[in-house]
Amino acid sequence: MAYSDKVIDHYTNPRNIGTLDKSKNTVGTGLVGAPECGDVMRLQIEVNPETGVIEDAKFKTFGCGSAIASSSLATEWLKGKTVDQALEIDNMEIVEELALPPVKIHCSVLAEDAIRQAINDYRVKNGMEPMELESHH
Amino acid sequence: MNLPIYLDNNATTPTDPRVVEAMIPYFTEFFGNAASRNHPFGWKAEEAVSYAREQIAALIGANEKEIIFTSGATESNNLALKGVYEMYAAKGNHFITVSTEHKAILDACKHLEKQGAEVTYLSVGEDGLLNVEQIAEAMKPDTVLVSVMYGNNELGVIQPIREIGALCKERGVLFHTDATQAVGKIPVDVMADHIDLMSFTAHKMYGPKGVGALYVRRKNPRVKVTAQLDGGGHERGMRSGTLNVTGIVGFGKACELCRLEMADEAKRLSALRDKLENALLTVEESYLNGNKANRLPHTTNISFKYVEGEGLMMGIKDIAVSSGSACTSASLEPSYVLKSLGLDDELAHSSLRFGLGRFTTEEEIDFTIKCVSDAVQRLRDMSPLWEMFKEGIDLKSIQWSEH
Numbered sequence: 051m052a053y054s055d056k057v058i059d060h061y062t063n064p065r066n067i068g069t070l071d072k073s074k075n076t077v078g079t080g081l082v083g084a085p086e087c088g089d090v091m092r093l094q095i096e097v098n099p100e101t102g103v104i105e106d107a108k109f110k111t112f113g114c115g116s117a118i119a120s121s122s123l124a125t126e127w128l129k130g131k132t133v134d135q136a137l138e139i140d141n142m143e144i145v146e147e148l149a150l151p152p153v154k155i156h157c158s159v160l161a162e163d164a165i166r167q168a169i170n171d172y173r174v175k176n177g178m179e180p181m182e183l184e185s186h187h
Numbered sequence: 188m189n190l191p192i193y194l195d196n197n198a199t200t201p202t203d204p205r206v207v208e209a210m211i212p213y214f215t216e217f218f219g220n221a222a223s224r225n226h227p228f229g230w231k232a233e234e235a236v237s238y239a240r241e242q243i244a245a246l247i248g249a250n251e252k253e254i255i256f257t258s259g260a261t262e263s264n265n266l267a268l269k270g271v272y273e274m275y276a277a278k279g280n281h282f283i284t285v286s287t288e289h290k291a292i293l294d295a296c297k298h299l300e301k302q303g304a305e306v307t308y309l310s311v312g313e314d315g316l317l318n319v320e321q322i323a324e325a326m327k328p329d330t331v332l333v334s335v336m337y338g339n340n341e342l343g344v345i346q347p348i349r350e351i352g353a354l355c356k357e358r359g360v361l362f363h364t365d366a367t368q369a370v371g372k373i374p375v376d377v378m379a380d381h382i383d384l385m386s387f388t389a390h391k392m393y394g395p396k397g398v399g400a401l402y403v404r405r406k407n408p409r410v411k412v413t414a415q416l417d418g419g420g421h422e423r424g425m426r427s428g429t430l431n432v433t434g435i436v437g438f439g440k441a442c443e444l445c446r447l448e449m450a451d452e453a454k455r456l457s458a459l460r461d462k463l464e465n466a467l468l469t470v471e472e473s474y475l476n477g478n479k480a481n482r483l484p485h486t487t488n489i490s491f492k493y494v495e496g497e498g499l500m501m502g503i504k505d506i507a508v509s510s511g512s513a514c515t516s517a518s519l520e521p522s523y524v525l526k527s528l529g530l531d532d533e534l535a536h537s538s539l540r541f542g543l544g545r546f547t548t549e550e551e552i553d554f555t556i557k558c559v560s561d562a563v564q565r566l567r568d569m570s571p572l573w574e575m576f577k578e579g580i581d582l583k584s585i586q587w588s589e590h
């Protein structure tokens with residue numbers, strides 16, 4: 051299966067690889083997937099508590115090129131968005147942007163789940179109501 | 188050195204130019220039907236086929252009359268299993284095979300189970316090898332056939348074929364082996380190994396695609412299989428269809444080259460394979476899959492823990508290999524062969540299979556070592572699992588989300 055140019059670009063030059071300090075209250079962490087399924091994504095956001103804007107986002111992913119590209123793209127999209135805006139990111143937008151084939155749609159679903167988990171982690175840490183995280187799987 | 192580098196010779200091999208050269212006249216000049224008995228076009232084709240039969244038989248220690256031409260190993264496997272099941276129905280309906288066989292065997296067995304066969308699927312040890320006692324224990328009075336692959340396509344491990352053959356002979360049970368990966372790479376002798384039926388194919392040994400053979404023993408015992416295609420009754424009534432004369436000529440030439448060059452080639456390839464393997468096993472948290480001693484000379488299968496196989500292959504885009512990762516298959520399941528070894532799914536997802544071949548050079552191996560080692564490092568730098576491992580976190584202690 052051939053990869054789209056955008057997947058190759060994110061795979062070759064991944065944006066925002068790294069780790070944020072998860073002990074900070076301003077940092078939310080989402081860890082989704084499972085090693086035995088062949089993909090694990092960890093996505094982190096750092097939120098400005100004054101404005102609710104996501105000022106930094108980092109990821110690390112174990113998975114195929116499409117999984118790596120989906121999480122790299124997600125961190126790019128998250129930066130500068132408010133937490134509420136970030137919740138509106140839909141996995142199908144990732145599918146479209148990266149031109150993922152049907153067998154790779156689960157990579158985009160995983161990225162969306164990671165975003166929601168990271169936001170939820172941030173909310174819980176800061177005394178806000180936990181969100182209802184419905185699993186897509 | 189030209190890129191990309193081909194290290195997937197267990198999937199298929201390039202046709203040797205000497206084979207192509209031998210084939211060319213049979214496309215246009217000697218195009219006759221080998222079954223045309225009444226004119227020189229047919230005679231010429233028939234002569235070429237019989238010469239190829241001799242070349243092929245010589246490679247495996249058989250008589251040329253014991254070679255039944257097919258379209259390839261998948262067809263040979265189907266003909267052997269289904270053909271024996273039908274031909275020997277009066278004797279029994281029990282087959283014994285192994286969980287790490289190729290799908291052409293396993294799916295043919297599934298098909299036969301629906302028709303009333305009883306099939307025992309033996310499991311292998313964590314090194315991928317079967318123990319001959321497992322077969323002895325599984326045998327029953329109504330066991331008709333034992334089918335065990337010679338060399339495994341994913342791991343390269345070689346099963347104890349001679350011992351299995353001897354046991355089958357002693358018990359009066361037919362023995363079939365799928366020797367697709369072994370013939371032409373290591374010495375295979377149907378007499379010494381007590382093989383009754385054997386599948387093999389040209390394109391894994393530098394011959395063309397679309398032509399293979401089933402060896403069917405003619406003496407001690409005389410074995411017959413029921414034809415699976417109705418037609419002109421070619422190939423002693425076991426496989427109808429106009430012979431692929433051009434392909435057969437190439438198959439014969441490929442066998443002759445293997446017979447003459449195999450010993451030196453196996454030495455050269457195992458030295459290159461060992462160089463590659465030893466270097467890659469110095470990468471932290473890398474593991475060899477399958478038995479190290481009993482192996483085909485050109486294959487190695489290595490798992491790089493905390494890196495996913497398809498992601499890794501994308502990082503080594505100048506090198507063509509295969510992975511046991513789910514993502515490379517439509518099923519999203521990791522390799523059933525690696526799982527049969529008792530490997531964690533995670534390690535199965537992290538595996539690469541390297542298949543060296545006649546045209547592999549040392550320069551290519553050196554490039555591969557560097558390229559794979561670098562890609563593993565790069566992907567680990569972006570792997571959350573690697574980070575956790577480095578922090579001493581036990582990945583099994585984490586509650587992973589279902590998916």
